[in-house]
Amino acid sequence: MKHVLTIAGSDSGGGAGIQADLKTFSALGVYGMSVLTAVTAQNTLGVQAVEELSPEIVDAQLTSIFSDIRVDAIKIGMVSNAQTIRVIATHLRKQTVPIILDPVMVAKGGHALLRTEAEQALISELLPLATLVTPNLPEAERLTGRSVTNLDEMRLAMHQLATQTGAVLLKGGHLSGAATDLLFDGEVEHRFTSERLDNQHTHGTGCTLSAAIAARMALGEDLTDSVRQAKSYVTEAIRHGFALGQGIGPTHHFHSLWRDTHVYDHS
Numbered sequence: 001m002k003h004v005l006t007i008a009g010s011d012s013g014g015g016a017g018i019q020a021d022l023k024t025f026s027a028l029g030v031y032g033m034s035v036l037t038a039v040t041a042q043n044t045l046g047v048q049a050v051e052e053l054s055p056e057i058v059d060a061q062l063t064s065i066f067s068d069i070r071v072d073a074i075k076i077g078m079v080s081n082a083q084t085i086r087v088i089a090t091h092l093r094k095q096t097v098p099i100i101l102d103p104v105m106v107a108k109g110g111h112a113l114l115r116t117e118a119e120q121a122l123i124s125e126l127l128p129l130a131t132l133v134t135p136n137l138p139e140a141e142r143l144t145g146r147s148v149t150n151l152d153e154m155r156l157a158m159h160q161l162a163t164q165t166g167a168v169l170l171k172g173g174h175l176s177g178a179a180t181d182l183l184f185d186g187e188v189e190h191r192f193t194s195e196r197l198d199n200q201h202t203h204g205t206g207c208t209l210s211a212a213i214a215a216r217m218a219l220g221e222d223l224t225d226s227v228r229q230a231k232s233y234v235t236e237a238i239r240h241g242f243a244l245g246q247g248i249g250p251t252h253h254f255h256s257l258w259r260d261t262h263v264y265d266h267s
Contacts, residue, residue: 002030002218003070006211007062007088008077008104009038009050015250016042016204021075023253024211028233030218033069035061037079044203044247055083062091073097073218075211076130078104080114082121089125098217101130101165102210103139119143127165132223134210135161136171151180158184169213169227171206179235183227190224194235201241201249208251209234 004025011017018034025032037058041049065071074097079085092099103122105114114122123143127133137148140157148157151172158170162184172180183190212230221229240252252258 002072002215003033004030004073004075004211004214004218005033005035005065005071006075006077006214007035007037007058007079008075008207009040009080010036011040011042011204013043013203013245013250015044015244016207017077020204020207020250020253021077021211024208024233025215027253027257028212028215028219030072030215033065033071035065037077037081037084044245044249046247050080052081052084055081055087058084059087059091062088066091066094071095071097073100073214075100075102075214076126077102077207077210078114079122079126080118082115082118085118085121085125089129092126092129098131098214099129100210100214100217101126101133102206103133103135103143104206105139105142123164127161130165131217132167132169132213132227133161133165134169134171134206134213136173136206137175140170150175151182154182155189158182158189162186167223171209173205181227181231183224185223190227192228192231194231197235197238199238199241201243201251202238203241203248203250205234205238205251208237208253 006021009017022032038052140148144157144160154170158168161168167185169183178193179196180193212233213226216226216229237251240255243249
């Protein structure tokens with residue numbers, strides 16, 4: 001069995017963050033491990049509070065895992081503190097496995113999840129270590145300092161980011177029309193387009209996609225196939241996303257497994 005590590009924040013509502021990553025790993029047949037960077041008070045209506053864990057306990061978690069358990073791929077999500085980012089980077093420089101960086105900056109409801117002073121640390125410390133970085137359009141605008149409102153601007157931002165990191169998957173979910181993501185692996189551009197689903201319950205989509213890519217790469221698939229398979233998985237998870245609470249519900253990580261076992265009542 002392959003082992004995949006997620007380094008991210010906790011979502012008390014269970015739809016994003018560490019919880020979404022571990023569900024994705026389980027659904028795709030890899031063993032999930034976690035290093036928490038922060039705890040959020042969060043539900044379907046938004047983020048009400050965030051408390052960061054100390055860099056020392058993040059360091060201890062990483063040391064504990066890397067000293068004992070083989071890690072086959074790593075996904076990084078919410079890291080909001082510059083010192084914590086530097087601690088993570090110190091550990092990652094010793095690793096040779098795929099590293100998928102999802103630069104979580106703002107929650108779906110608008111709550112800032114990355115401190116302004118930590119942005120430069122993320123750019124200087126983590127981007128150079130990433131095998132793949134997976135920003136959405138607002139995150140790409142923050143990382144590049146340029147406007148990204150259409151496919152041509154996506155290509156420009158993607159190539160700019162590629163000078164600072166490994167491969168770039170720029171997610172076009174904020175555009176209208178078909179859902180088109182662009183991947184640049186350093187040599188070739190790839191375009192992944194899927195139908196735009198009429199379902200508001202999309203909480204955790206970005207976390208789920210990056211976790212799915214990490215799982216696929218741990219299983220031995222190359223980057224392009226991992227992205228293609230992960231996007232297909234997320235599309236179906238969105239298709240089966242369901243109401244939970246009073247706001248935006250989660251994607252359904254176990255949609256195929258629950259269907260096969262006839263467990264499909266979300267009430």
